[in-house]
Every structure is written in structure tokens, then in C-alpha cells.
Amino acid sequence: MDMVSCQIRNLSAGFGAEVIGLETTGEIDAETRQALRKAFDERGALLFRKLDIDFAGQDRLCRMLIGDETPGSTETRKENHVSNKEDDGLAPSGRLMFHADMMWHEKPFQVLSLYAINVEPGSATTSLTSTEYAWRTLPEDLRKRIEGKHARHQTGQVYHRGGDDLLMPQRSVEQSTVKAIPEIHPRTGKPLLYVSQQMTHNIVELPEDESEELLLKVFDHLYAPDMVYEHEWQNGDLLVFDNIAMQHARGNVERDGPTRTLRKVIAPIPNIKAEAPRYAKA
Numbered sequence: 001m002d003m004v005s006c007q008i009r010n011l012s013a014g015f016g017a018e019v020i021g022l023e024t025t026g027e028i029d030a031e032t033r034q035a036l037r038k039a040f041d042e043r044g045a046l047l048f049r050k051l052d053i054d055f056a057g058q059d060r061l062c063r064m065l066i067g068d069e070t071p072g073s074t075e076t077r078k079e080n081h082v083s084n085k086e087d088d089g090l091a092p093s094g095r096l097m098f099h100a101d102m103m104w105h106e107k108p109f110q111v112l113s114l115y116a117i118n119v120e121p122g123s124a125t126t127s128l129t130s131t132e133y134a135w136r137t138l139p140e141d142l143r144k145r146i147e148g149k150h151a152r153h154q155t156g157q158v159y160h161r162g163g164d165d166l167l168m169p170q171r172s173v174e175q176s177t178v179k180a181i182p183e184i185h186p187r188t189g190k191p192l193l194y195v196s197q198q199m200t201h202n203i204v205e206l207p208e209d210e211s212e213e214l215l216l217k218v219f220d221h222l223y224a225p226d227m228v229y230e231h232e233w234q235n236g237d238l239l240v241f242d243n244i245a246m247q248h249a250r251g252n253v254e255r256d257g258p259t260r261t262l263r264k265v266i267a268p269i270p271n272i273k274a275e276a277p278r279y280a281k282a
């Protein structure tokens with residue numbers, strides 16, 4: 001009889017799990033794949049430490065977590081690095097407020113993973129929060145005020161909520177989408193407190209000042225210290241999270257600061273022609 005070939009333990013009270021002892025060089029057996037998928041859906045994020053994994057392996061793992069077991073296509077794809085040192089590094093500097101990637105799109109991709117290829121001590125942390133856990137724990141008065149309303153999410157950062165070290169993604173055409181609160185997760189069916197500091201522009205049913213006041217109260221809950229997991233990077237760390245149920249943020253990254261190079265792999269690859277953002281500091 002097969003047995004699950006790794007240990008899975010909770011990373012924080014509300015979400016996240018650490019996977020210990022997974023062997024990723026060969027085929028992952030069926031029971032272990034099932035256990036990892038269950039943990040991913042229930043906990044929203046998986047952390048693997050001291051992992052030796054290449055682009056193809058990271059891609060395979062991300063897709064497996066959402067049920068795609070087809071052979072990969074990494075030979076024909078560019079490997080993307082979030083890096084403050086490499087010439088073509090993504091998001092090379094600046095701070096990022098909490099968001100989910102492509103939140104401004106009707107159908108964002110489902111899995112986002114970051115693998116620490118080269119990180120030096122003191123490099124910026126990545127923080128996670130769960131909109132699924134936040135919805136479950138939202139105080140009743142706030143739930144009553146926001147439930148059934150709709151939020152508009154937009155490209156770029158909502159700059160007035162941040163400081164002057166924000167990274168500003170710039171596009172020639174801004175895009176936005178409107179979603180219900182709660183948003184229902186397309187894979188797990190769970191309700192999500194789907195609003196973010198960086199990308200949620202406003203609650204469409206409310207006047208501007210009332211919308212902002214309500215959003216800031218909701219953010220106080222979503223980003224409270226005990227709702228956030230802050231990851232300090234070490235080489236060989238792989239952090240895989242649900243890009244719909246979770247949000248991520250990072251501290252300030254500087255070009256001349258400690259090296260911070262993370263391989264970013266997403267799944268599925270979105271079938272849209274979105275303009276890649278150019279970056280400038282706020």
C-alpha cells in the first residue's frame with residue numbers, strides 16, 4: 001500500500017502548510033499528490049524548504065496542485081525571475097502592497113510560486129494573507145456592511161494608500177474588473193474577502209469617501225499582524241500559493257541591497273495578451 005511520503009504541518013493558525021521531506025526529483029506518488037492537493041486547497045499556501053528543483057519541476061508541481069498532470073512546456077517558455085540584480089529581472093525594486101496578481105482581470109491565474117535561487121541575508125520578506133480565512137473571521141458588523149456589494153479592481157497600485165517607496169507598475173491602458181463580495185473561489189467554492197490594498201479601487205455601490213472608509217476597516221482585519229505570515233527567504237525555499245484565495249506583499253527592495261533572485265512560476269499560463277508593466281518608483 002502506498003503511503004504519503006512527506007509530512008505536512010500548519011504554518012500559521014489560519015492558513016499555510018509546510019511540507020517536509022518531499023522528494024521532488026522523481027515521480028511523486030498518487031497518494032502524496034492527493035495529500036498535497038488537499039493541503040493546498042485547505043491551507044492556501046505550501047512551503048518547502050531546502051528544495052533542489054528546476055524550472056520544469058517547479059512548473060510540474062504548480063500544475064499538479066490544481067489537477068493538471070500533463071507534461072510541461074517549459075522548454076519553449078522563458079524562465080522568469082523576480083530580481084534586483086539581473087538585467088531583465090521582474091519588479092526589480094520598491095515595495096509592493098498586498099494584492100493578488102491579475103486581480104484586475106476577470107480570470108486571474110490560480111497558482112503563484114516563488115523559488116529562492118539566490119537570496120542574501122536581509123533581503124525583503126514576502127508576506128501572505130488569506131482572503132478565505134479573513135472572510136471566515138470578519139467581524140459581524142463589517143460583514144453586514146460589505147456582503148453582497150461589489151468591488152472594482154484595477155491595474156497599478158492605489159498609491160494614496162502607500163508610502164513613497166512603492167513600486168509603480170505602468171501601463172499605457174489601465175484595466176479593471178468588478179467582482180462580488182464575497183467572491184466564490186472557482187476551484188474550492190469557498191467565499192473570499194476579495195479586496196486588496198493595492199488593486200481594489202472602490203466599492204461600486206458606495207460614495208467615494210464611504211467606500212474608502214469601509215475598505216480601510218476591512219484592510220485592518222485582512223492585514224492585522226495575526227492574519228499575516230511573513231516569510232524570510234533562504235536559498236532553496238519554495239513558496240507556492242493560491243493566487244485567488246491568498247494575497248502577497250513585499251517590503252522595499254533596492255538595487256544595491258542584498259541580492260534577491262526568485263524564480264516565479266505561475267499556473268495555468270493566462271491566455272490573454274496583457275501588456276507587461278514597466279516599473280518606476282512612486
Ligand SMILES: [Fe+2]
Pocket residue numbers: 099100101248
Ligand atoms: Fe504580485
